[in-house]
Amino acid sequence: MKLNPFLGATAPHRKSVWAIAAGLSFALVTSSACAVANLDQPAPTFSAPAASGGTISLEQYRGKTVVLEWTNHDCPFVKKHYESGNIPSLQKDAVGKGIVWLQVISSAPGKQGHVDGATALKLNADRGAAPTGTVLDPDGKVGRLYEAVTTPHIFIVNPDGKLVYKGGIDSVASSKKDDIAKADNYVKLALNDLAGGKKPAHASTQPYGCTVKYAN
Numbered sequence: 001m002k003l004n005p006f007l008g009a010t011a012p013h014r015k016s017v018w019a020i021a022a023g024l025s026f027a028l029v030t031s032s033a034c035a036v037a038n039l040d041q042p043a044p045t046f047s048a049p050a051a052s053g054g055t056i057s058l059e060q061y062r063g064k065t066v067v068l069e070w071t072n073h074d075c076p077f078v079k080k081h082y083e084s085g086n087i088p089s090l091q092k093d094a095v096g097k098g099i100v101w102l103q104v105i106s107s108a109p110g111k112q113g114h115v116d117g118a119t120a121l122k123l124n125a126d127r128g129a130a131p132t133g134t135v136l137d138p139d140g141k142v143g144r145l146y147e148a149v150t151t152p153h154i155f156i157v158n159p160d161g162k163l164v165y166k167g168g169i170d171s172v173a174s175s176k177k178d179d180i181a182k183a184d185n186y187v188k189l190a191l192n193d194l195a196g197g198k199k200p201a202h203a204s205t206q207p208y209g210c211t212v213k214y215a216n
Helices: 011-024 076-083 086-096 117-127 141-146 177-182 186-195
Strands: 026-028 047-049 055-057 066-070 100-105 133-136 153-157 163-167 208-211
Touching: 047 133, 076 086, 076 177, 076 208, 086 100, 086 186, 100 117, 117 133, 153 186, 163 186
Parallel strands: 066 100, 100 133
Antiparallel strands: 026 208, 047 055, 066 153, 153 163
């Protein structure tokens, strides 16, 4: 079932949607008008620790398309896309085409999804994940810079350093693996549009998933 609780939903329907939200830390959040990460504007730059050691900066990938994927391995929505192979497949396809794919982990110490670098790398190996790199953001600075609100939450930066996509991974806000085949994969569609020299047809979509576990 495609969920958009803000458009045309009846009052009972809205109530049921938010009941689900309370149980699963589920969030559907629109970007604010004063968002730092604005479409068709330079993407916020950052430099942060890499899970593999050293640092990762957005600027080092200028000239390449960059996908930023906010993630939390314990979130049921993230599990859906990893255990099904959906996100690993997207990563491998993108990286194989010369696209940079960066996971970002903004879970604070003591919060769900917080891991050290070695654990993040092991999780990726166990799940068959293939990002270009993994950014550790325990203080939430990178996440707040982009106003990332869910895991997953996806942002795409073009080779000129401009933000050209932000939103959900696909169109069906569910934690069920069976729904992947029913959904429009917004990330794949956006990358295909960019490869064809076009702006993404769906440049801003509704993110869904667990709330990012920022420090209080």
